Amino acid sequence: MLAEEQVQITAPSQADHFRLAALHRYHILDTPACEDFSFLTELAAKICEVPYAYISLVDADRVWVKSCAGMHIGELPRGESYCSLVVLSEAATEIPDLTLDPRTAHMRLTVNAPHMRMYSSVALTSSDGFAIGTLSVLDTKPGRLSDDKRVMLVKLARQVMALIELRANEKTLEATVHELELLATTDELTGLHNRRSLLHRLKFEVARARRFRSPLSAVMIDLDHFKKINDEYGHAVGDQVLANLGRLLRENVRVIDVAGRYGGEELCVLLPSTPVEGACKFAESLRAKIEAQVHYAGTRPLRITASLGVGAFNHIEIDDVESLLKQADAALYRAKHGGRNRVACGSD
C-alpha cells in the first residue's frame, strides 16, 4: 500500500511535468512494433541470461511497452510498474528479490504469474537529461546481474536511446520535407497549386489519360474587370478577393482534381477522367458560385463575376500538354468576348 502511494504521490510533480514534455517530444508512444527495438530487447535478455526483457516508456499515468522479449505486455498502470521507480530515481535500479521490497512486493507481475523475482534496469535518458523510460531485464529467480552484464545493459540502453533519437529525427525530417514540398508547390495567396506545380500535374495527368484512355478536361477561370476592384478598393481588397476565390475552388473540387493559379487573376482546374460535358457542367456551377460569393471592402459588400473556358481531350485524341490549355484559353477568350460572366466550352 505504502509503495503504491509513494509512486502515485510523486508522479505528478513539477519535475515529472518536464520529464513528460521530454518524452512526448520523441513521438514514440503508441507507435507500431519495430524490429530494431525488438532486436535490442532480445539481445538484452540474451546477454543478461534472463527469460524476460522490455523497453518501456513512462507516461503520465501508464507505462507503455515499446517492445518485450519472453512475454507480452502492452502497457501497465504506472503504480503497477517497476519502471516507475527507475524514472523517479533517474538511475539504474536493481531489485534482487521483488517480494522482499515493499515498493514492489504487491505489484501485479510479482504477485501473479509469471511471479517475477529479479528486476534490473537502466534508465533511458533523453538528450536534455530526463529519464523517459527504461531498458529492463527480469527473472523469475531472485538474484543479481554480474558487473559485466550490468555494463552491457548500460551500453544497450544507450543504443536504445540512440534509436529513439534517430526515429524522432527521421520523423522531423519527413515533416520538414513535406512542409517544404507544400511551400514549393502552393500559391501563398490562394492556397492553390502554383503555376509550376499546376503545369507539372498537367503533364502527369496527360500521361495518365493517354495510358488509361480516359478523358481529361481543363477549366480556365478569369475574373471579370478585376482591375476595377484593385483601382477602386486597393490591392489588399483585390488580394482578399483572390484568397476567397481560392478557398471557394478548394471547397468545390474533387480530391483528384487539381486547382491552381495559372497567372495573376487567372485560375485553372484540371479535371481528370472528366469528358467535356461534365467539365462544362462543373464550370457552369462554379461560375454561379463565384457570382454568388460576397466579398468585403471594409464593411462594404462586393461581388465579382468570372468568365470560364473549358478545354477537353477524349481518350482518342489526347494531344500534347499545351494544346489542352490552349483550347481552354481560346474558349475563355470567347466567353470574355461573348459578354463575360459565362462559360464557353471546347471548340464550339
Ligand SMILES: Nc1nc2c(ncn2[C@@H]2O[C@H](COP(=O)(O)OP(=O)(O)OP(=O)(O)O)[C@@H](O)[C@H]2O)c(=O)[nH]1
Ligand atoms: N490584388 C491583386 N491583383 C492582381 C494580382 N494579380 C493580378 N492582379 C491584377 O489583375 C488585373 C487584371 O487586369 P486585366 O488583365 O485588365 O483584366 P480585368 O480587369 O480582369 O478585365 P477582364 O479580364 O477583361 O474582364 C490587373 O489589375 C492586375 O494588377 C494579385 O495577385 N493581386
